[in-house]
Each structure stands twice: as C-alpha cells, then as structure tokens.
Amino acid sequence: MGQKGSPVNRPRRASDPVSSALASPHSVYGPREDTFLLLPFARGGRGAWLLDLGCGAGWAALEAARSGWRVVGADLNPAALRLLQTRAWNEGLIVGVVRSDLGDGLRRFDRILANPPYLPTKPSERDPDPWVNLALDGGPDGTKAMRRLITRLPKLLTEDGTAYVIVSSLQPAPRLAALARGWSRRSGSVRTVAERRLEGETLQVWEFRRARVSSGGASSPARHGGAPRRGTVVRPPGRRLRRSGSSREPERGRTRVRDAA
Secondary structure, X not given: OOOOOOOOOOOOOOOOHHHHHHHOHHHOOOOOHHHHHHXXXXXXXXXXXXXXXXXXXXXXHXXXXXXXXXXXXXXXXXXXXXXXXXXXXXHOOOEEEEEOOOOOOOOOEEEEEEXXXXXXXXXXXXXXXXXXXXXXXXOOXXXXXXXXXXXXXXXXXXXXXXXXXXXXXXXXXXXXXXXXXXXXXXXXXXXXXXXXXXXXXXXXXXXXXXXXXXXXXXXXXXXXXXXOOOOOOOOOOOXXXXXXXXXXXXXXXOOOOOOOO
C-alpha cells in the first residue's frame, strides 16, 4: 500500500463522483486496525437484526451474517454497497444493502456496529476524492459524525439494544466524555469494551446500550438512576496525540490512501 498522495493508489477522479466510486475500488474503505477491533462484536447473532452502519468494504457485515445475524449494511458510498453485495453473493450469504446517511429511514436493530470517521480534519485537509473523504473526515475535532450518530441511536436501537462504536485518542477526550455523559443522562449506559494501542494512537470500542423504557414512558432506573456500576464507565482513550498512527501510516487504523479489501 502506498503512502499519502501516491499516484499509484490514489483513486481516479471523474466529473461524476458516483461513476468514479463505482469504477474505482480504492474509494471504498478497506479493513484496518479499527475494523478488526470491531469484528468480535459482529458475532453471536442467532437471528436478531444487526446494522453495519457505514459498512465500507463490509467485513463486519459479512462476519455478522456468517454468525447468524440478519444483516443490513448501510453506506452513502454506492461502490461500498455494491462490493458488499457481491461478496455476500459469492459466499452464499443474505445481506441487505441500503444507501443511507447514518441509518436515516431504517428500522430498529438489536445491534449496530459503526466505525464513523474520526480523523480531525480542517477544510484544507479534506481528500479531493469525495468518497475517501467521507470515510475519513471527522470535522475539525474528529467528532462530527459521532455526534450525529449518537443523536440517531435511540431511534435505531430496539429496547435494550446495543451499539458498538469506534473512538480514537485523536479525538479530544473532553468532547468524547461530554458525548458519553449526554448519552448516559438521556438514553442509556455507555462503557468501554475493547481497546488497542497503536503507535501514536489508542483505539477503543464503546458500547452504547439503550435504556429499557417503562410503561409510563420513563427510562428504567436500572439504566439511568444512581451511580454507574464499576466497570461500566467510559474511559476516554487518552490525551490527544499528534496526528500519526492511523492518520498517516498504512495498516494503522485509518489512512488517507486505501486499497480495496
């Protein structure tokens, strides 16, 4: 895999970005360290519904389908959806695909897997390929997509459903902590369930669990009331470090230049 800006690996550009994405597999987010950290949470479905939100090359969706989940893969990138559908057919797996912005318009799911873009990105740093940029650009502080995702989770999760979301130490720890507190106050519980340290970065998986709602419409005290139980509090993935690790080196989390998986 080439480094950032490599003319060999950079996607071809075309006047029509949809045609460009369909023609170039390099515009699809391939598996990296963050993908593999999320994979264990794709297992053990037994007929329940799972949404791979922002599915990219579809590794999590395929793993979930192999494990017995009823799976839907959602992405805005049409090339990603076509790639996932082709792989599912080749394996004899049933995976639904839908073009959707962070699950807009979809049903409720028992489990959601999400690896939203988390690289802090200034306007001048955006990738010229719109589909590459879609998978990388987390806004100025890296939390733009995650903030939107958290506001939508209550409408996408079944009662007592869970979402597993990748976060990074490249995102400001105070902002992540504020997002976790907001979810805990309004919607349910949140905790860290997996972590991997890389050179210059720490990746974590956060579990967002939707609170059980009582017959009167209030959230169950078991999820919201009182102090959180030991081991269920989110531990932010460390202080913000210099942009390295996943943002620069190949095979480390997210890179600016990707090969198709």
